[in-house]
Amino acid sequence: AGLPLHDLRSGSPDLSAFPRAAWLKAARQAVDQAPASAFGWPGTGREELRTALAEYLARVRGVRADPGRILVTAGFTQGLRQLLVRLRERGMRTVAVESYGLWVHWEILREAGMRVVVLPFDGDGTVPVPPPGTHAVLLTPSHQFPTGGALLPERRAALVDWARANDGLILEDDYDGEFRYDRQPVGALQGLDPERVVHLGTTSKSLATGLRLGWAVLPAALATGSLAPNSGWGGTTWGPGVMDQLTFAAFLRSGAYDRHVRAMRLRYRRRRDALVAAVTARAPEVRVSGIAAGLHAVLRLPPGTEPVVLRAATWERLALTGLGQFRHPDAELPPADGLVVGYATPPEHGWPSALEALCRVLP
Structure with a gap:
């Protein structure tokens, strides 16, 4: 299916938002002093x-x-x-x-x-x-x-x-x-x-x-x-x-780090809100959880649907991870189908189409 067009795996911030100018200023200051x-x-x-x-x-x-x-x-x-x-x-x-x-x-x-x-x-x-x-x-x-x-x-x-x-x-x-x-x-x-x-x-x-x-x-x-x-x-x-x-x-x-974190918190919060709104409207069977903090959300899927959704994601060239991948082999847990969606990962311009691709694969 080729390389993914959209990446919603967790674990990365939006790298396009790296504060280059502030980092450069701090680097010059550090070297000078x-x-x-x-x-x-x-x-x-x-x-x-x-x-x-x-x-x-x-x-x-x-x-x-x-x-x-x-x-x-x-x-x-x-x-x-x-x-x-x-x-x-x-x-x-x-x-x-x-x-x-x-x-x-x-x-x-x-x-x-x-x-x-x-x-x-x-x-x-x-x-x-x-x-x-x-x-x-x-x-x-x-x-x-x-x-x-x-x-x-x-x-x-x-x-x-x-x-x-x-x-x-x-x-x-x-x-x-x-x-x-x-x-x-x-x-x-x-x-x-x-x-x-x-x-x-x-x-x-x-x-x-x-x-x-x-x-x-x-x-x-x-x-x-x-x-x-x-x-x-x-x-x-x-x-x-x-x-x-x-x-x-x-x-x-x-104080540049505080300012950067504040700006990113607003950006990620907007994305999270858009994710919740889109999933609620397009896939009412899916429950969004774990959203009070962080850079990812868990989408709880109807029983048995996780493999189907992940296969569909491959066809959409959407990189996505199922909840099952994070479950310890020795854990005593009831089966739970879900997706771990890293909503911080795409660059700002790529977020709307990544979200749209996600909605297309949801049951």
Whole structure:
């Protein structure tokens, strides 16, 4: 059927909206002001960026972070890999994941020699009851990926209680924490207990997937002495380049990042509203869920129709992902047909025709 004409897969922002002028300005400023020493080996992250991130995450996500406990990473997956090396050193071997999630993350856990167990899932989302023997839990508490709900306050508290009682760790994947539409922002889980939660974030949903910029806010036990270059993190730290780190630090400090996120929030909200309106009008059998936040929505399909819709999408040259692809093979879930629609992915000029193609394939 040829290459897709329209891409509604989740995981990417609208790359045509990258703030080139503001980024260039921040880059010039960063180069002008950087001392010569800044162009040396960045170790676990330039101090300028760790300081700017600590301020930003405290203000926007309620993260309690000391710059000395922030590890700058080349995106989420690379940060997760580095973290797992450290967990293995501490004798942690079993990680619980959500019933729905990304197979890439499960694969990284297995490659790191971890045993993967699955958390239950019910009408309110993930049930935070890790099986006995679990050492760490990896989850998306502020916006479950891909089903879209936020972990309920009492479940957040229960998970932190579990970590305290079992000397466990929570790995919080805050993959699109900036994008909230119809509700107050859900603060980061890390704010409940900075010693039990590792907060992992990235610019891949807010700026661009190709930037390869992320961060991990570590508990004291993981950060002790380990953030100096060549001290255990050193050998595995293939972090982002110095220029990108200095530029992002200037971009954060100048307020340009806040302005960009605000502008994109409006753009994505308009798209989300158009998606809901179009599906409601054209495919009344389909229910749209998980839309209070983020860059994707879940379209719940009538039972048994997911394969048919995905086949039709191929004919329309529409790149689309079924909900089934995000379901863990060991999850005990009733069958659920659906689509995970990344409404942020198309460029602005391509959005109306992508939406039209989607409506044509819906039952």
